[in-house]
Amino acid sequence: MxxxxxxxxxxxxxxxxxxxxxxxxxxxxxxxxxxxxxxxxxxxxxxxxxxxxxxxxxxxxxxxxxxxxxxxxxxxxxxxxxxxxxxxxxxxxxxxxxxxxxxxxxxxxxxxxxxxxxxxxxxxxxxxxxxxxxxxxxxxxxxxxxxxxxxxxxxxxxxxxxxxxxxxxxxxxxxxxxxxxxxxxxxxxxxxxxxxxxxxxxxxxxxxxxxxxxxxxxxxxxxxxxxxxxxxxxxxxxxxxxxxxxxxxxxxxxxxxxxxxxxxxxxxxxxxxxxxxxxxxxxxxxxxxxxxxxxxxxxxxxxxxxxxxxxxxxxxxxxxxxxxxEKELENKLLKKENKIIDNKHKASQNLFYGAVALLFISIVIAYLITQNLKRKQKISDQYKEIEKQKLDKQLGEMESSAIDLMLEGQEKERQRIANDLHDNLGSLLAALKLNFDNLRTKNSMPIHDKLYDKTDNLIQEAYQKVRSLAHAKNAGVIANQGLVPAVENLAAKVTIPGKFTINIFPFGLDERIENTMEISIFRMIQELVTNIIKHAEATEANIHLTQHEDSLNIIIEDNGKGMDTRTILRKNGMGLKNIEKKVEHLDGTLTIEAYEGKGTSVVINIPL
CATH class of the missing domain: 1.25.40.10 (Tetratricopeptide repeat domain)
Known part of the structure; x- marks a missing residue:
């Protein structure tokens, strides 16, 4: 059942x-x-x-x-x-x-x-x-x-x-x-x-x-x-x-x-x-x-x-x-009676239909007038929209020119800062180390050796940081080699054996990208590497460069102390804002994933 x-x-x-x-x-x-x-x-x-x-x-x-x-x-x-x-x-x-x-x-x-x-x-x-x-x-x-x-x-x-x-x-x-x-x-x-x-x-x-x-x-x-x-x-x-x-x-x-x-x-x-x-x-x-x-x-x-x-x-x-x-028969009789009643009222209905027809014609005329006014209004709105689009295009071109000028100015400023760091502060630290070594030789006492060693290490660390920052600011896109060699060159210069290492993982970048875009992308990577050196306290960083059919994916990650993403975007630091502006200028997207004590990952996607 x-x-x-x-x-x-x-x-x-x-x-x-x-x-x-x-x-x-x-x-x-x-x-x-x-x-x-x-x-x-x-x-x-x-x-x-x-x-x-x-x-x-x-x-x-x-x-x-x-x-x-x-x-x-x-x-x-x-x-x-x-x-x-x-x-x-x-x-x-x-x-x-x-x-x-x-x-x-x-x-x-x-x-x-x-x-x-x-x-x-x-x-x-x-x-x-x-x-x-x-x-x-x-x-x-x-x-x-x-x-x-x-x-x-x-x-x-x-x-x-x-x-x-x-x-x-x-x-x-x-x-x-x-x-x-x-x-x-x-x-x-x-x-x-x-x-x-x-x-x-x-x-x-x-x-x-x-x-x-x-x-x-x-x-x-x-x-x-x-x-x-x-x-x-x-x-x-x-x-x-x-x-x-x-x-x-x-x-x-x-x-x-x-x-x-x-x-x-x-x-x-x-x-x-x-x-x-x-x-x-x-x-x-x-x-x-x-x-x-x-x-x-x-x-x-x-x-x-x-x-x-x-x-x-x-x-x-x-x-x-x-x-x-029987019900069908009743319905037929009812229809017949209704027909007789309809004939009696035919004259009055004709008059009514005439009035309705006149009203209908009036409504049609009013409708046509209304539609004509709407059409004129639509043409006017379309003209205004075209003018607005022209203005938006002009503003966009002006903004693009301003960004290009800003990038050019940043290039020059980076070169000047790098030269100052290398020629002035770098020379001073080198001279300081020579004088300190001479002083240590003349006044060598076992009781002071530990203090001397610690001071010597601090001077050496300061010199290395100044050297790394100078190289980071001064590194540029090599015109005859492209983005990947420039990034590899940057990594080689800022790497400090035993203390800080940068690994590069390129994929699919078989052909050169347009030179202006290469420079913009390189400067973003350079800025992020500088931030890692200055703030992250990391020992290792990885840079992934992956070219897809119609986009470029960049991932920069480190094993440093991380940061709070809820507050980092509210800070007024120019570096991250400049990167955001550059990415926006290239019609790309920027994503930051970071947790305190667990490192930071920055993901950039740029259409080609």
Missing amino acids: WNRFDDKSLMSLWLCKKLWILPASFFAGSIYAQNDAKLISIEKAIQNGYVESSIKDLNKIQPKTLKKADQAFYNYIFGQAYEQQNKSDYVYSYYLKAKELYKAVDSLDKVAAINLDLAFLIDSQKNNTGKAQHYADEFLAYAKSTKDSKKLARAYAQLGSMNAGLHDEKSLYYFTLAIKQNQIAKDTDIEIGLNNNIAVLHNEYLNQPDSGLYYLKKNLPLIVPQQKYFELCNNYINQASSYHHKKDYKKAIEYLLKADSVPNKQKVKILKSYIYEFLSLNYKLSGNIAKAYDYQQLEYIYSDSIQYDKQNIAIADIQTRYETK
Whole structure:
């Protein structure tokens, strides 16, 4: 006995016989407020087993008087009613109408829910799994688009049921996916359905009735406290199936009798018919022929009752067609009367239409005048926009020229500072070291040697720093070699063995870049290297130069003390602002990643 994965509906299977069970409406909770109250009460009556009276009530309603959404709901619950009576062709027709109407009002969630109903309905017919797959796939695609775990669980569960008996491993795979999704959704009804259908798969196709019993007994704590009598009846029938496959006919009979005693109100005649048929079968196999005969007679009574109901339904269908024809005739008479009334008022209407025509012409003239004014205004706005673009272009060219002049001035200033550092402060430190060495030689005393050594080291360190800064400021892009040799030359000059090392990693720079851009990029790298020497207290730095198809990527990183990026950009230091300005001038981007005590990384991307 299979569970159907719309909101709360089931389908039974016993020894390859399938039985449709009335689906509960997928219009749950707050959605009820969107539908006609009369239709909602009829749907509840159908779910409680009052099918015939519900069909009569539906026939009394004029669907065209309803809103389009209510028309869709009307067709859907009509399908529910006929599903209770096993009239699958009618069910299919009404579900299709409901689907099209829901499409018209853009209610995609309900369209998807009906796709799942149609997949289940078609799959229950012989040799129709392929057609059912189309609707199941539509529902699955919608569920994936919404990323709704509940919908995904239902979709995978339906695919698991459809593949049972055809591709059992695939069936188990889909059930597993459904279980994972429902662990997120935490829907009790889906969990009950999954346990039930996995049990049927084990009973009917995998010949594993013990596994089937495990899943069915697992369901009882979920079903019994909530008094889900329809699910409980199905559970007992499926447990009877498990014991039947174990050839424990006594236990099978026990659970079928339990199913018979459940106060279920849905699909009573059909369920009773099957319960009695299966009781007859198990009594026969257990050797109790008398009981088998008794239940066979009961089964015949319910089967005959079902046939009688079908005859009544056929008569009701004829009556419905007759009432429909009467309504069509009434509509024709009403149209004729309306035509007579229209003729009487024709003169006054012609006058009215003349006035409307005059008003329409006035509106058209006013519209044309307005459009002409708008067109003139649009032309004026376009002219202003063109003038603004020209001004922006001129300002951009002026800014570009200013930046070029600034870069040229910076080049000259760097040269002057480097020369001053090397010629003046460098010479003074060299002279200081010679005088200090002479003084140390003349006044050498063991007690003062430690102090002399420390002072000598400080002088030597100061000299090396001045030398490195001078080289950093004075290094330039070698005109006949390009960016990479210039950076390598800079690295060689500022490297101090054992104290500070710069590693260069070029990639893809096989051809020269435009010379002005090379100089700008080099000066940015030079400024960043100077900052590392002055502030980072680093022992090693890496410079990565990578040329892609249409951009240049520069990464400069050190293992120094790092910095706080939240405050560094707020400082007024000219070096970093100059770099930002240069990068902006080259239409590039600048990113600084730094953490105190963990070094600094600067990433520059420049389009070529």
